[in-house]
Amino acid sequence: MGVHTTPRPSGGPLLGEEGTDPVKSLDRKLLRDLWALKTQVASIALVIACGIGGFIASFSTYESLSFSRDRYYDQARFPHVFATVKRAPASLEARIRAIPGVSEVETRVVRDAQLAVPGIVPPMIARLIGHDFARHGGMSRLTLKSGRWPSPGAKGEVVVNNRFMEARRLALGVEASVLLNGKRERLAIVGTVLTPEYIYATRGGGMPDDEWFAVMWMDARSLAAGFNMAGAFNSVQLRLARAASSQAVVEALDRILEPYGSFGGVGREDQISHKILSQEINQQRIFGTVLPSIFLLVAAFILNVVLHRQVNAQRGEIAALKALGYEDRRIAWHYLKFASVIVLLGAAIGVALGRWLGGAMTGLYTEFFHFPELNFRTLPWVVASGVAVAFLAAFGGALAAIQGVVRMKAAEALRPPAPAEFRPLLIERLGYAELATPAQRMILRNLERRPVRAALTVAGIAGSVAILLSGTFWVDAVEHFIDVQFNHVQRGEVTVGFVEPRDRSVVRELARLPGVKEAEANRVIPARLRAANRSYRTALTGLPDDARLFRIVDRDLAATPPTPGGVLLTKRLADRLGLAPGDAISVELLEGKRVKADLRVAGTVRELAHMNAYLRLEELNRLAREGPVVSGAGLRVDRADEASLLARLKEMPAVAVVIVTRTLLDTFRAQSARNILFFTSILTAFAATIAVGVVYNNARIQLAERAWELASLRVLGFTRGEVSVLLLGELALEIALAIPLGFVAGYWLSWLIISLMQHTEVIEIPLVILPDTYLYAGAVVVAAGVASALIVRNRIDNLDMVAVLKTRE
């Protein structure tokens, strides 16, 4: 402050008339206060940084993915409606184009066939799509990634989805072959492409099968010829006018295609690649909302506690400022600036962290989602809202802490605070006084005296446990899912699908193949299910009563045989159709005689995967008015003979599809292992930051509040260790309370996240958290607590004993 040479007639210096000097002095105080608390400031800033960083990472990833998706859809002219049909004449195109709302129609031939590449033993599947290479354009435009386009008219030249070549580490020019109508056709891969239709390439299992599933585009005419589809199509894509209703168009399209064996049309929202991509994008929004909220709440709490301590320790200074004429507003603003500096520091770290993390997450997505361009970008609104929310949280915490002192009259603030009052513990009042030593009572009474702070501390630590659990239980959930699907539901090591339905006796043939220990057939017929005005396109699955290799298993692992006299529905499907056991359901088979019938819902089953409808095998055959035929089989196989079995299966013209569970899972696990490691590490670091932030700041504040008491004890002959126990015992107790609470909270948080994500119908994520995961979460938090304690311990060792003899707190 400046020095006055002439006294003012009206009294002391007035604020404002002093110019900016007093503000500068106060700001200097601010900087010194911040510096004095630098470790605490840093720990709070880091918690805020985690919140902002998580928010920015998730929402930027969300924005980047949605933006890339939408732009790609737009540029590549991704269709709005998709339909498949058994075989429809090309002349139908004009009628389809006439459907109100349809702006463009494209028909094509799409077929799945067994794919063989020299040197690769397990069978693969190629989805062959007819394409007019002379006239690029139309819908789902291909982007050439490498190589060249097939020469128009050149026989057997194909381009393949880029990811397949990458996953298989294949070079262009490799010779592949497919079984076309029972005839092996040689194909030359001349280029790789990207398509909006297979941003996520899967045949429908919900797992990426890049190594086992290739999408190939070949000359439309050759493909049509190979499958006897000249002048016909089996796949149609539509683009709609801006305001058109996709549902109305789908219904009109279904009516047109029905006589030709329609499998039913779907809107974009049910297109498999789009559906999985959109689910993932939405998950980012859920993660980006739920987890950062916890961080910011915890940051608000820590700031509150720290500022509370700060203003109480500075009562005298506040009183002096008031006596000097500083308005309450200005003093409050001084402390809010303290919070602001921390938020700004946290924001700076958080933005950098968020951009790095978001970039890394987007990078991980490129493994699964194949865009021509997936650029990570951070939008200003995301950064601005992240920082704004952090400010709101911090100011909330800060204002609550400072309002009492700021409102206090100057004279009142000059007096020392009233001595702390304590009372006997609840357990003592209940008559169990002998249970605790004086040291234990100190710890317990301190806890009891500040129940809100203790509760919030426990909540903060529990929050970090919960974050850890909700971030790491996915491994357990996915492994449980795999266990259910591949050890309880689909128990065959190899699954085959036939080109056409076969007589049941095929099972005996399969059982005679090398290495086959057991074979079991089933019948799957695509179907549309209707109830009232809701409908869903799925398949009816007919299973033998004594099914062993494909069983209906609920999420508690209880196996149910198909119920006689009706359809057994996956619970999620029943819910979607609004059906309960006993209700009537209309079934329209989309194959063969395309039978329509009204059946009864015999029951529901809480399955983890897919939206299934089951019948007894005989009943399904009877319903379809077909003989005792089957369309696929599961095989239990001797591992030693697997290679020769697969070689034999590849040679069988009747077999369209062979899936080897083990290889599918190996690929999946290898891909997800990296993701899981990444997210687990990040969340562990985040949760540890929270735990350290809460524990360390509490320890520091406890130490500041009780330094006098603890130093007195040191004078009385208490060792450093004994004094540390008194201080840290309280925190140890809080951590001990927080961990079990955190387990419960983590369970519910995981449940919340799962439920928010559960509009997916592909799979249901089971809420399974194994003991090891709990143990891990608990251990991380204990480690964070110990680390914080060690930092504070150093300060306990350096308590100034001499000073306490001369001062009173």
Next chain:
Amino acid sequence: MSRSGAPVLSARALTKVYRMGEAEVHALRGVDLEIRPGELIVLLGPSGSGKSTLLNILGGLDTPTAGEVRFVERDLTRAGEAELTRYRREHVGFVFQFYNLIPSLTARENVALVTDISAQPMPPAEALGWVGLADRLDHFPSQLSGGEQQRVAIARAIAKRPRLLLCDEPTGALDYETGKMVLEAIARINAELGTTAMVITHNAAIAAMADRVLRLGNGRIVGEARPERKLTAAEISW
């Protein structure tokens, strides 16, 4: 009355120099001192005379820059942190100007906190009885007057049966009447338990109750006196 026997505490040429930034502060400039068992010593001196520094060194809270300090046969001059803690824990009872009680513990528990870590303590209730607080055992500090709090502090100091009772301005925060009650308690413990006691004060009137009075000035002992007639605490006034 003069006491005899080997000294409990002896100091030779004690020097203490503090470094305050650029400046050196000589708090003690060569203090020689012997304290005999059972003595009640009053250490007088104005602020800055070095009396607190001397008490801190004798009480094992600080070590001298030069010179030597011994407790019975033990050399405290070169004692490490752990050894000084053990010394304070086993042999020294402290009474502070501001009592320094633990607010979350009752009177009895404040005493028990110390007796729990002592070898042959007296029961907390007995120690509180010595200072006349037998009926205030289960009160928290916030429920006690300043004099009562200081008497709890004395009970806490003597409960471990220390060889040495060091009191730093024990009446400094108290009014006249309560101050006298506290001095009475100290004198009684010295007389009846035989605890060697040293009271630091800048209140010269208190000197009348001592066996020996040391005057400290500018870091040196500038005077030593033995009152002809030792008064009781009730007899002194200021």
